[in-house]
Amino acid sequence: MSTSECTTAKELTQVMEERMNQVQARFQAITEQLEIQLDEMGTRINNLEENVMELMTQASMEDLPISKVTDLLPQ
Structure with a gap:
C-alpha cells in the first residue's frame, strides 16, 4: 500500500x-x-x-356498568 493510499484510507476512516x-x-x-x-x-x-x-362522580355515574359509560362516550 502506497503512502497516498494509506493517507486516503486514514482520511476515509476519520470521515466515517x-x-x-x-x-x-x-x-x-x-x-x-x-x-x-x-x-x-x-x-x-x-x-x-x-x-x-371527576365528571362521572359529579354526574353520579359511578354506579353505572362500564358498558353504559362507554355507550355515552362520543365515537
Missing part, C-alpha cells in the same frame, strides 16, 4: 468516524425528545382519566 458520531448524537437527541414527549403524553392521559372520573 465523524459521521457515525454525528448520527449517534442525532439519534440520542431524538431519543431524548421522544422520552420527554411520551412522559408528557402519559401525564396528559392521567389528567384526562382523573377529569373523566
